Amino acid sequence: MATLELKSLRKTYLTEEIIKGISLSIEDREFVVFVGPSGCGKSTLLRMIAGLEDITSGDLLIDGQRVNDVEPGKRGLAMVFQSYALYPHMDVYKNMEFGLKLAGVPEKERSEKIQHVAATLQLEPYLHHKPGQLSGGQRQRVAIGRAIVRNPKVFLFDEPLSNLDAALRGQMRVELSALHRKLNATTIYVTHDQVEAMTMADKIVVLQKGVVEQIGSPLELYHHPRNLFVAKFIGSPPMNFFSAIFQNGGHDGSSVQLRDGTLLHVPVSPPDILPGTKITVGIRPEHVELAPASDDSGVVEVIERLGAITLVHVRCADGQIIVVQTDGFTTLEVDTPVSLKLPPQHCHLFAPDGLAFEACRRHPLAA
Amino acid sequence: MQAVLEHSAPKGASERKGKRTGLLLLSPAVLILLVWSLVPLAMTLWYSLINYNLIDPTLHGFAGFSNYWYLLTDPDFLYSLLHTVILVVGVLIISVGGGTLLAILYDQEFFGRGIARVLVISPFFVMPTVSALLWKNLMLHPIYGVYSAMMRAVGLTPIDWLARFPLLTVMMIVSWEWLPFAVLILLTAVQSLDSEQKEAARMDGAGPIAQFRHIILPHLSRAISVVVMIETIYLLTIFAEISVTTAGGPGVASTNLAYLIYSRALLQFDVGGASAGGVLAIIIANVAAMFLVRSVARNLEV
Numbered sequence: 182m183a184t185l186e187l188k189s190l191r192k193t194y195l196t197e198e199i200i201k202g203i204s205l206s207i208e209d210r211e212f213v214v215f216v217g218p219s220g221c222g223k224s225t226l227l228r229m230i231a232g233l234e235d236i237t238s239g240d241l242l243i244d245g246q247r248v249n250d251v252e253p254g255k256r257g258l259a260m261v262f263q264s265y266a267l268y269p270h271m272d273v274y275k276n277m278e279f280g281l282k283l284a285g286v287p288e289k290e291r292s293e294k295i296q297h298v299a300a301t302l303q304l305e306p307y308l309h310h311k312p313g314q315l316s317g318g319q320r321q322r323v324a325i326g327r328a329i330v331r332n333p334k335v336f337l338f339d340e341p342l343s344n345l346d347a348a349l350r351g352q353m354r355v356e357l358s359a360l361h362r363k364l365n366a367t368t369i370y371v372t373h374d375q376v377e378a379m380t381m382a383d384k385i386v387v388l389q390k391g392v393v394e395q396i397g398s399p400l401e402l403y404h405h406p407r408n409l410f411v412a413k414f415i416g417s418p419p420m421n422f423f424s425a426i427f428q429n430g431g432h433d434g435s436s437v438q439l440r441d442g443t444l445l446h447v448p449v450s451p452p453d454i455l456p457g458t459k460i461t462v463g464i465r466p467e468h469v470e471l472a473p474a475s476d477d478s479g480v481v482e483v484i485e486r487l488g489a490i491t492l493v494h495v496r497c498a499d500g501q502i503i504v505v506q507t508d509g510f511t512t513l514e515v516d517t518p519v520s521l522k523l524p525p526q527h528c529h530l531f532a533p534d535g536l537a538f539e540a541c542r543r544h545p546l547a548a
Numbered sequence: 549m550q551a552v553l554e555h556s557a558p559k560g561a562s563e564r565k566g567k568r569t570g571l572l573l574l575s576p577a578v579l580i581l582l583v584w585s586l587v588p589l590a591m592t593l594w595y596s597l598i599n600y601n602l603i604d605p606t607l608h609g610f611a612g613f614s615n616y617w618y619l620l621t622d623p624d625f626l627y628s629l630l631h632t633v634i635l636v637v638g639v640l641i642i643s644v645g646g647g648t649l650l651a652i653l654y655d656q657e658f659f660g661r662g663i664a665r666v667l668v669i670s671p672f673f674v675m676p677t678v679s680a681l682l683w684k685n686l687m688l689h690p691i692y693g694v695y696s697a698m699m700r701a702v703g704l705t706p707i708d709w710l711a712r713f714p715l716l717t718v719m720m721i722v723s724w725e726w727l728p729f730a731v732l733i734l735l736t737a738v739q740s741l742d743s744e745q746k747e748a749a750r751m752d753g754a755g756p757i758a759q760f761r762h763i764i765l766p767h768l769s770r771a772i773s774v775v776v777m778i779e780t781i782y783l784l785t786i787f788a789e790i791s792v793t794t795a796g797g798p799g800v801a802s803t804n805l806a807y808l809i810y811s812r813a814l815l816q817f818d819v820g821g822a823s824a825g826g827v828l829a830i831i832i833a834n835v836a837a838m839f840l841v842r843s844v845a846r847n848l849e850v
Contacts, residue, residue: 231751232750232751233747233750233751252750252753253747253750253751253753254750254751254752254753254754255753258751259751260747260748260751262744262747262748263744264742264744266742266744266745266747266748267745267748268745268748268749268762268763268766269745269767270766270767270769279749279752279754279762280751280752280753283752283753283754283758284753327748327752331752
């Protein structure tokens with residue numbers, strides 16, 4: 182098992198910088214998820230760690246050893262690819278055997294290891310099937326088995342579940358989490374799916390355009406997003422935003438005036454900005470409260486009933502749409518006038534540079 | 549035709565009428581095929597059984613199997629058979645072996661790859677007669693040839709390739725023509741290889757040679773078997789290159805089966821003997837084709 186350290190890693194293709202100096206340390210047995218929109222460089226970063234892409238500058242350390250120039254096969258890592266990349270002309274057994282054979286593991290030991298892994302992953306009945314005869318989930322398992330059998334220091338996953346259907350994806354997610362607990366291996370997992378990131382990660386790294394936006398536990402990202410990008414990216418449906426005027430603030434909170442004149446006292450301490458500055462208020466749909474209309478501040482435009490929850494899209498007087506998440510039993514109908522209540526303790530404030538105001542008290546689950 | 553007939557399995561009168569319409573519609577194609585393939589075959593079979601020499605009209609009448617006997621006991625025939633096998637196998641080894649290596653080379657990124665690819669394919673567009681003439685007169689001519697000039701430039705005596713190694717030289721010329729075909733097919737196959745598979749092999753610790761052996765070569769096996777099949781069909785009948793460069797000589801040193809049949813029929817005017825050779829060639833080609841098709845078909849299954 183291993184620790185990993187990235188020291189201002191950079192990657193330049195021709196003249197374009199893809200990875201712009203990423204520093205990160207990954208503890209032993211940690212499950213780290215790289216998440217971000219497509220094109221943010223998360224896969225490139227993973228491939229740099231794997232050794233499939235050259236590192237333009239910076240240092241990559243595995244267990245304290247600099248491995249920038251070590252061949253991928255010699256770094257002690259194993260990777261599960263998005264397309265699984267099974268060898269189509271070899272059966273399941275030979276797929277798992279290939280790496281061991283190249284490493285010069287004796288025949289008997291190989292067979293023992295493969296049998297053991299096959300038992301763990303319930304692959305025994307398929308050992309002599311070719312990948313073409315397996316279903317998507319089974320192929321996925323073989324790809325994981327091929328990684329496990331080499332007993333690597335670090336597991337790398339490159340969007341491994343994105344080719345599966347929704348039901349299977351949920352199932353494999355649980356299996357992967359259980360497997361990680363059992364193997365206790367350091368794992369780096371790349372995904373664009375925030376559900377995967379939130380449910381599996383010990384630590385999430387949010388990337389955008391080759392830059393780390395925030396590193397933290399899933400709930401830390403949810404309750405204390407560091408900036409507007411993370412606030413928008415984490416959470417589904419995404420956070421609502423509207424502009425407001427900063428009034429004043431201190432250690433116990435900040436006062437802001439919304440566009441309709443409402444004053445909010447949010448328990449966050451402001452950075453060094455002047456009263457009167459235009460800032461952004463964010464609140465998650467699950468925290469907005471609907472009240473019967475006392476005035477014509479909003480009208481229900483669309484209702485999405487998902488069974489357990491209902492998403493209500495409210496058009497405010499100024500034309501902006503705000504999404505509110507309520508329980509599944511609401512009797513609201515389209516075109517009903519409603520008014521919205523924003524509980525101040527759930528509001529996030531963002532300075533004009535996009536950075537969030539510091540919360541006065543951290544959320545107990547995201548300490 | 550079988551499929552069409554089975555598809556409209558006759559049950560009632562109307563269906564029988566439908567079947568007759570089907571046959572009627574099929575008949576032009578079937579008739580043309582019959583006329584174009586069966587008539588020459590029947591004529592060849594008939595000629596091979598009679599005495600038929602254009603120079604000696606007095607020699608005629610039914611000959612039985614004496615044409616075949618004469619041919620099978622002729623050492624030239626056995627040589628020509630051997631030369632056919634050597635040419636086919638030799639050209640296959642050179643074009644498939646070289647084609648695989650070149651395909652992998654041309655799959656790499658390098659400056660001017662587009663132009664290089666066009667150049668490597670271009671010999672395929674030169675017709676056999678022309679390429680044989682080019683090699684004979686432009687490249688290998690012992691006095692005027694480019695190759696001879698190069699040899700003399702470094703003080704060596706040029707070899708008269710076509711006189712000293714006629715079969716090998718023909719093999720080289722034919723390989724030069726067929727290598728581009730192999731490169732073309734194998735290059736597209738190499739390009740269709742999922743790059744993640746190569747990367748997975750790298751993660752498994754495979755170096756370039758192990759990747760080639762365990763990932764690329766198995767991936768190419770289907771394309772290679774297709775190349776082998778198509779090339780064999782054409783290589784069994786190499787003619788233009790031999791006719792232009794060596795005319796089968798010296799002696800019969802570069803005569804293959806196709807050239808032997810030609811020389812029997814149109815140089816010695818022995819139509820009967822040539823027809824017997826033709827029939828034997830048909831049998832040999834069919835046996836080879838049967839083995840090839842069977843092995844390729846097995847290879848094409850997943």
